[in-house]
Amino acid sequence: MKVTFLGTGTSQGIPVIGCDCNVCLSDDLKQKRLRVSALIQIGDKNILIDAGPDFRQQMLNVGINHLDAILVTHEHNDHIAGIDDVRPFNFRSEKDMPLYTLQRVADAIKTRFPYIFRADPYPGAPRINLEIINTEKFHIGPIEILPIPIMHGNLPILGFRINKFAYLTDVKYIDEAQIQQLQGLDYLVISSLQLEKHHSHCTLDETLAFINRILPKKTKIIHMSHTMGDTSLLEAKLPKSVDFAYDGLQISMNYFISDII
Numbered sequence: 001m002k003v004t005f006l007g008t009g010t011s012q013g014i015p016v017i018g019c020d021c022n023v024c025l026s027d028d029l030k031q032k033r034l035r036v037s038a039l040i041q042i043g044d045k046n047i048l049i050d051a052g053p054d055f056r057q058q059m060l061n062v063g064i065n066h067l068d069a070i071l072v073t074h075e076h077n078d079h080i081a082g083i084d085d086v087r088p089f090n091f092r093s094e095k096d097m098p099l100y101t102l103q104r105v106a107d108a109i110k111t112r113f114p115y116i117f118r119a120d121p122y123p124g125a126p127r128i129n130l131e132i133i134n135t136e137k138f139h140i141g142p143i144e145i146l147p148i149p150i151m152h153g154n155l156p157i158l159g160f161r162i163n164k165f166a167y168l169t170d171v172k173y174i175d176e177a178q179i180q181q182l183q184g185l186d187y188l189v190i191s192s193l194q195l196e197k198h199h200s201h202c203t204l205d206e207t208l209a210f211i212n213r214i215l216p217k218k219t220k221i222i223h224m225s226h227t228m229g230d231t232s233l234l235e236a237k238l239p240k241s242v243d244f245a246y247d248g249l250q251i252s253m254n255y256f257i258s259d260i261i
């Protein structure tokens with residue numbers, strides 16, 4: 001199982017248009033962040049988490065020619081704005097793209113992209129098949145996926161656990177029951193926006209406190225704002241097993257179907 005971090009930035013990306021802060025002006029490629037998204041590859045299956053405004057560029061960057069499913073964590077624009085660009089995958093596969101998400105998020109997608117879901121869609125419109133999930137396990141082929149309900153401010157959203165890997169973005173609060181569902185991880189991916197308090201995102205300290213309760217073997221932090229500062233300077237303050245993800249980073253882990261069936 002391989003995970004590629006296609007984007008690791010918050011909704012504006014980094015650099016932010018017009019900003020002259022030291023992070024946005026940095027030459028360090030690790031400080032340049034597209035909107036958050038990750039590709040999970042298991043066997044011949046390509047599964048994407050979120051399809052934000054940088055989706056097209058991210059697909060070109062990772063160089064895949066088929067996508068088997070999209071998992072959507074929530075309906076904010078930085079997580080869904082790119083779904084019109086599934087069309088090349090539709091044309092190649094001649095199939096609808098399955099998109100797994102909550103009913104509320106599916107309804108928002110229908111409102112935001114009404115032309116996709118018309119009874120008589122324009123020829124060449126994207127073809128998306130909304131698959132409604134809740135907190136029950138579901139399967140994509142042989143791959144078992146456990147949705148993890150978390151809170152993004154007042155908004156209930158989903159993270160996902162696959163085997164000993166979990167991906168939680170836009171986190172503000174995780175209930176004790178979900179902390180229990182996240183035990184035994186080899187890799188945790190979890191968001192942290194900045195150092196200052198925010199109504200719907202964890203600060204770095206809040207994220208570290210959740211990591212301390214989940215106790216994964218390794219953690220990668222995502223969804224940073226430029227207001228986090230230069231993350232290379234913050235690494236020293238992190239525990240050894242925790243660091244900031246960056247665009248293009250790949251991690252691999254063993255995936256045993258027998259572990260979860």
Ligand SMILES: [Zn+2]
Nearest residue numbers: 019021024226
């Ligand atoms: Zn900036």
Ligand SMILES: [Zn+2]
Nearest residue numbers: 074076152170
């Ligand atoms: Zn959000």
Ligand SMILES: [Zn+2]
Nearest residue numbers: 011076078170
């Ligand atoms: Zn977001």
